Amino acid sequence: MSSPILSIKNLSKTYSNGVRALNNVSFDVEPGEFLVIIGLSGSGKSTLLRCMNRLHDPSAGEIWFQNRRIDQVKGSEIRHVRKEIAMIFQHFNLIPRHSVLSNVLMGRLGSTNTLKSIFGLFTKEDRETALRYLGLVGIREKAGIRADQLSGGQQQRVAIARALSQNPKVLLADEPVASLDPATCHTVMDYLSKVNKELGISIVCNLHFLSLVRQYATRVIALKGGEIVYQGSPKEIDEAWFGRIYGEGAKEVHVN
Amino acid sequence: MAAFTAREQKKFMSTKSSSPKILFFDAVFFTYTAALLCYVAFLFVSSIGLVSGDYDKDFAIRYMSTFSLICLGVFLFMLAALKILSSTTSVSTVGAFLFSNPIRKLELAQTSFLKSFWGLHLLVTLILTFFVSLRVTQFSIYELTDPDGLGGAIRLFSDLANPNFDLLPTAIIEVFETIFIAFLGTAVAIPIAFLLSFVCAKNIMTNPVAFAIYVTLRTLLNVMRSVEPLIWAIIFTVWVGVGPFAGMLALLIHSIASLTKQYSEIVEGVSDGPIEGIRSTGASTVQTVWFAIVPQVVLPYIAFTIYRWDINVRMATVIGLVGGGGIGTLLIKYQGQAMWREVGCIILVIAIVVWVMDTASAYIREALK
Numbered sequence: 001m002s003s004p005i006l007s008i009k010n011l012s013k014t015y016s017n018g019v020r021a022l023n024n025v026s027f028d029v030e031p032g033e034f035l036v037i038i039g040l041s042g043s044g045k046s047t048l049l050r051c052m053n054r055l056h057d058p059s060a061g062e063i064w065f066q067n068r069r070i071d072q073v074k075g076s077e078i079r080h081v082r083k084e085i086a087m088i089f090q091h092f093n094l095i096p097r098h099s100v101l102s103n104v105l106m107g108r109l110g111s112t113n114t115l116k117s118i119f120g121l122f123t124k125e126d127r128e129t130a131l132r133y134l135g136l137v138g139i140r141e142k143a144g145i146r147a148d149q150l151s152g153g154q155q156q157r158v159a160i161a162r163a164l165s166q167n168p169k170v171l172l173a174d175e176p177v178a179s180l181d182p183a184t185c186h187t188v189m190d191y192l193s194k195v196n197k198e199l200g201i202s203i204v205c206n207l208h209f210l211s212l213v214r215q216y217a218t219r220v221i222a223l224k225g226g227e228i229v230y231q232g233s234p235k236e237i238d239e240a241w242f243g244r245i246y247g248e249g250a251k252e253v254h255v256n
Numbered sequence: 257m258a259a260f261t262a263r264e265q266k267k268f269m270s271t272k273s274s275s276p277k278i279l280f281f282d283a284v285f286f287t288y289t290a291a292l293l294c295y296v297a298f299l300f301v302s303s304i305g306l307v308s309g310d311y312d313k314d315f316a317i318r319y320m321s322t323f324s325l326i327c328l329g330v331f332l333f334m335l336a337a338l339k340i341l342s343s344t345t346s347v348s349t350v351g352a353f354l355f356s357n358p359i360r361k362l363e364l365a366q367t368s369f370l371k372s373f374w375g376l377h378l379l380v381t382l383i384l385t386f387f388v389s390l391r392v393t394q395f396s397i398y399e400l401t402d403p404d405g406l407g408g409a410i411r412l413f414s415d416l417a418n419p420n421f422d423l424l425p426t427a428i429i430e431v432f433e434t435i436f437i438a439f440l441g442t443a444v445a446i447p448i449a450f451l452l453s454f455v456c457a458k459n460i461m462t463n464p465v466a467f468a469i470y471v472t473l474r475t476l477l478n479v480m481r482s483v484e485p486l487i488w489a490i491i492f493t494v495w496v497g498v499g500p501f502a503g504m505l506a507l508l509i510h511s512i513a514s515l516t517k518q519y520s521e522i523v524e525g526v527s528d529g530p531i532e533g534i535r536s537t538g539a540s541t542v543q544t545v546w547f548a549i550v551p552q553v554v555l556p557y558i559a560f561t562i563y564r565w566d567i568n569v570r571m572a573t574v575i576g577l578v579g580g581g582g583i584g585t586l587l588i589k590y591q592g593q594a595m596w597r598e599v600g601c602i603i604l605v606i607a608i609v610v611w612v613m614d615t616a617s618a619y620i621r622e623a624l625k
Contacts, residue, residue, distance in 0.1 A: 082535070092529075109537050
């Protein structure tokens with residue numbers, strides 16, 4: 001087995017208001033895997049992802065990305081890390097007033113000179129890349145439409161295309177289907193799966209629905225109160241584990 | 257009282273019934289009432305001829321230090337008296353009504369304010385203040401209905417209502433000057449306020465150094481804004497001489513301060529999602545501001561800017577009165593010579609321009625929503 005692409009060692013995060021979101025979390029992300037993180041709201045899933053691409057600063061511990069330590073880097077190096085470790089969000093976080101193509105081009109900001117980007121001077125290759133990834137997520141024909149006129153599922157696909165145009169090694173997905181209807185859920189998850197298989201990009205995804213976890217994940221980590229309580233195959237999560245992760249008395253909800 | 261849990265009740269009870277805040281406020285308020293009472297009593301005594309002479313402003317100015325000392329003495333006496341009173345009896349003073357803990361407040365609100373001490377005290381003080389204000393403003397029904405004065409007013413109004421339109425071309429040229437003064441004052445302020453607005457937004461200036469810059473700039477701009485454009489105009493007429501340039505500079509200073517405040521409040525209200533989205537792509541701070549924040553703020557910015565220009569046209573007129581150029585300067589010239597028919601023409605032009613600007617800017621701002 002090759003060396004892990006991302007390696008989290010004893011990571012802890014305490015917010016300035018004293019909330020301890022992560023406590024001594026350690027795990028590896030292997031190249032090409034579809035790793036899913038589950039847990040209750042407030043269990044630290046979102047914080048964990050945001051520490052991995054340095055949107056948040058971890059309080060203690062180490063993060064290694066391609067054998068380089070990234071938990072202490074600053075300035076332009078942080079931006080380089082974020083470029084390599086792309087992210088999509090629960091609420092898509094697109095720019096509503098801009099066109100779909102313009103939103104996807106924003107994935108190139110990290111590789112474009114600030115002055116050039118402000119005047120919209122993206123290269124021809126950048127535009128072609130953007131259109132290609134829009135094609136990959138099946139909405140190439142929507143390139144000229146304003147982003148806020150798309151449905152939720154389509155917006156999340158634009159967000160995937162934006163993340164892909166960063167040419168990332170890893171894609172973090174923070175509850176990518178939590179604000180979508182059940183049918184659209186599967187479309188978006190299928191595209192994430194496609195990205196994972198066709199482009200070989202490792203995916204770390206926060207999810208709520210266990211049925212989706214069983215269908216898409218190659219490996220599962222469960223967080224509870226900021227600590228890892230389960231690590232292993234999605235097929236091994238039975239009733240007992242479910243109770244331990246989500247609390248006794250919780251009922252599993254299925255998405256079909 | 258059921259609205260509070262037992263624990264909250266205990267907490268409120270444990271805090272002393274007379275906090276320093278209540279004590280201080282009451283002492284100030286009682287001193288003020290005492291001073292008003294003294295003044296009214298003095299007016300009464302002098303009006304029935306017990307003392308004679310001019311005891312008004314000059315008298316007060318001459319013995320200012322004595323009066324201040326007496327007031328301080330009364331204040332300290334009140335402080336001591338209230339301190340002793342509050343520990344023995346529970347008088348419902350105004351301060352107690354305003355600043356007590358919620359349970360005591362509920363108790364005080366049970367009785368009608370006319371039957372409570374704080375209510376009567378407040379009422380008496382307001383009535384006294386009203387009468388003293390009448391005296392200070394030299395309010396006089398006699399002056400208002402004096403036939404000489406009334407005749408003058410009627411003459412003035414009839415002149416104003418019968419404008420001399422020979423002055424119309426001059427007035428139009430001058431009003432254009434006013435509009436351009438307002439335009440340049442606004443236009444130059446836009447880019448400056450645009451850049452400053454990000455530096456003055458709390459959600460951008462998060463790290464300690466940036467926050468220090470934020471506080472400094474905000475304070476400076478608040479000072480700039482609290483000085484009226486009229487005062488700025490006076491300053492600039494000394495600096496660059498009487499004329500439209502001084503007026504423009506005065507409006508510029510005030511517009512920068514006002515626009516920066518309004519712009520930065522818009523920036524503080526933007527949604528965080530797009531910011532996080534752009535940051536996650538590895539964008540620099542400038543790129544994040546440009547791509548995540550600017551698209552969210554551009555329309556409200558335009559609306560506020562048009563409104564500011566509209567305000568500035570009205571302000572430019574007033575600024576002209578102190579030498580800021582434009583139609584205001586023309587107005588003060590004819591007013592000084594009591595040429596009311598010409599003044600009527602100028603006022604008509606101002607009214608039309610202000611009305612047009614007001615309506616147009618309202619329509620445009622509505623369309624931008």
